[in-house]
Amino acid sequence: MNPIIHSLYEPVTGTWQYIVADPSKREATIIDPVLDYDKESGVIDIRSADKLLKLIEDNKYRVSYILETHAHADHLSASRYLQSVVGRRQSVAPAVCIGHRIVQVQQTFSTIYSIPQAELEKAFDRLLQDEEELVLGSLSIHVIHLPGHTPDHVGYIIGSNVFTGDSIFNPDVGSARCDFPGGSATTLYQTSRRLLSLPEHYRLYTGHDYPPSDRYTDVGIDESRAVPFTTVKQQRLENKHLKASTSxxxxxxxxxxxxxxxxxxxxxxxxxxxxxxxxxxPRSSEDGFKILKVPESVIRVS
Structure with a gap:
């Protein structure tokens, strides 16, 4: 059985957010949700996350997991806000999950940004192991390690669909940068070979779409031209950085x-x-992170 997949595009950061659900039991997971943030004003907003909540409510889904593919460097996660709201609605809060190598990333950046270790202990509800299986109703979520962009990066295989995060982009976009701490172009190439070795009909759902000029309008990104997935076959033939013939x-x-x-x-x-x-x-503004207005429902560190 294949899942129901809802793809929601957030155009400011070019992020794809996903809700994936078992069609028979209506059990669902959220993948890579966005918390809106304006850097200049310091204002946090929940409009993107509330679109996810409305979709969940309209479809009467019960959310079991909120899955992160990695520690994103281009958008804030709405995971804790969504966990709080969904938990109140369904009496049991979904677990916020990420790959277990997040510990390495936390150690690196807590030193760079002087974040107290106490704020990182048990920051996530569940650290996922390579090849772990999560139950989603009558479906299974298979966790795979997809490093290169970041060392902690994982993907999620559900049926014949792979939620790849930033481990591969659409063919006309290509690939993500590899210059963050622990990133590696060599490792990302090896990750791409793993993805392209999957059956050719598998769908690779990307974490972002940054449409090239031929998918823009005169006023900017045309959201209707943002593409959530392509097949393994398309990627093998067409990915401008990582197609099968690229050494x-x-x-x-x-x-x-x-x-x-x-x-x-x-x-x-x-x-x-x-x-x-x-x-x-954080409770208040920090170096490089201005916070002036936050909805009461958004979770801060204790």
Whole structure:
């Protein structure tokens, strides 16, 4: 049985958020939800997360998990806000889960940003092991390690669908940067070979879409042209960085040269500060992370 998949695009950060549900038992998981944040004003908003909540309510889903593919550096996670609201609605809160190597990322960035270790202990409800299986109604979620973009990165296979996060992008976008601590172009190439070795009909659902110019309108991104998935076959033939005929040496040389000229992501500091805390905001502004207005329902560190 294949799941029901709802793909919701958040255009400010170019992020794909997903709700995946068992069609018979209506049990669901949320993958990579976005908490809206304006860096200049310091305002936190929940409009994107509330769209997820409405979809869950309209379809009468019961949410068992909120899954993160990695510690995102380009958007804040809405996991704890969603957990709080969903938990009140269904009496049992879904578990916020991530790959177990998040501990390595927490250690790295807690030193860089002087985040107290007490705020990172048990930041996530469940740390997932490689090849672990989660039960989703009558379906199974298979956890796979997909490093390269970040060392903690995991993906989730549900039926013939793979939620790849930033481990591969749509063919006309290509690949993600590998210059974050613990990232590696060589490792990302190897991850891509694992994904492209899957059956050709499998769908690879990406964590982002940054549409090239031929998918833009005169006023910017046309959300209707954002694409949540392509098949393994399409990626093998068409991915402009990682198609089947691309050699490891060719990719690694190009990716490293490309990454050396990239700017720091605009929301890197707020994103990392929030996401290694398991989706909890700090109590007040921190260096590089202005917080002036936060909805009461958004969870902060104790």
């Amino acid at each position: 490891e040496e060719e990719f690694v040389t190009w990716r490293n040269e490309r990454d050396s000229g990239l700017q720091t992501p605009k929301l890197l500091i707020p994103s990392i500060r929030t996401n290694i805390r398991g989706g909890r905001l």
